Amino acid sequence: MRRLEDLSDPELAAVYQPEDRSVAHLRANFVSSLDGAVEIDGRSKALSSDSDSRVFSMVRRLADVVLVGAGTIRDEGYSPLRLSKAAREWRTAQGLAENPTLVIVSSRLELSPVNPVFQSAVRPLVVTHAASPPERREALGEVAEVLVLGAAEVDLKALVDELAARAMPQILCEGGPHLLGALTDADLVDEMCLALAPLLAGPGSGRITAGPATTLTRQMKLESTLAAQDDYLFFRYVREA
Numbered sequence: 001m002r003r004l005e006d007l008s009d010p011e012l013a014a015v016y017q018p019e020d021r022s023v024a025h026l027r028a029n030f031v032s033s034l035d036g037a038v039e040i041d042g043r044s045k046a047l048s049s050d051s052d053s054r055v056f057s058m059v060r061r062l063a064d065v066v067l068v069g070a071g072t073i074r075d076e077g078y079s080p081l082r083l084s085k086a087a088r089e090w091r092t093a094q095g096l097a098e099n100p101t102l103v104i105v106s107s108r109l110e111l112s113p114v115n116p117v118f119q120s121a122v123r124p125l126v127v128t129h130a131a132s133p134p135e136r137r138e139a140l141g142e143v144a145e146v147l148v149l150g151a152a153e154v155d156l157k158a159l160v161d162e163l164a165a166r167a168m169p170q171i172l173c174e175g176g177p178h179l180l181g182a183l184t185d186a187d188l189v190d191e192m193c194l195a196l197a198p199l200l201a202g203p204g205s206g207r208i209t210a211g212p213a214t215t216l217t218r219q220m221k222l223e224s225t226l227a228a229q230d231d232y233l234f235f236r237y238v239r240e241a
Helices: 009-016 050-061 070-076 085-093 134-140 156-165 177-185
Strands: 025-033 065-069 101-105 125-128 145-148 170-175 191-197 220-227 233-239
Touching: 009 050, 009 085, 009 220, 025 050, 025 177, 050 085, 050 191, 050 233, 065 070, 065 177, 070 101, 070 170, 101 156, 134 145, 170 177
Parallel strands: 025 170, 025 191, 065 101, 065 170, 101 125, 125 145
Antiparallel strands: 191 233, 220 233
8 A cells, every 4th residue: 555655746636637538427525534534513613633634635636626515615714715835836737727716515504705705716616596585696696606597406417517618627625415315316426435434433423424325325446545644544436437
């Protein structure tokens, strides 16, 4: 098993680089405790570490889009999406936009237009459905592009297609559990990157996925494993053809 500390940034990027950037690909990136907790005291950041932050930043560097549910924006206190100078320079050298685009999925549009997340380097995209409150759509339209997809719920398949049509096929989902559950139910998850934190969180916390029960299962193939000196493990799984 390779050690994270032994890898340079270019080598780490190669571990997570998609095989074909022109093909639509949805990658989910989550951290979990050993006993399956997605958060401690309501926040996933409590499960993170320096090694997890390094992998998290590298996976972001490779994305065209960072996809997040509105609940995660509220609960995690998301900062504006702006990459580091080194990451921006690397992306420019690769022919990519300096920063990925933040895409927020929201049914009820319970987001304040003054939320700092709307100060991201690239104007965010808010995705909702036709039954969402029109007045909230109008308010958020002042700070983001608002895209309506679906009648009574967000059409996630249409969203993936729309992002690919906009030349943003590499999608990184950072949460939360309900969004991952919906993406899984729609059979849209092409890759799962899972960081395993070396701690037991105990009962009370949910899993990295949530939502109505589904009969859908999707076999995944282990693509890579990394170990860190702080005892975190990093797994990359891709869907089988």
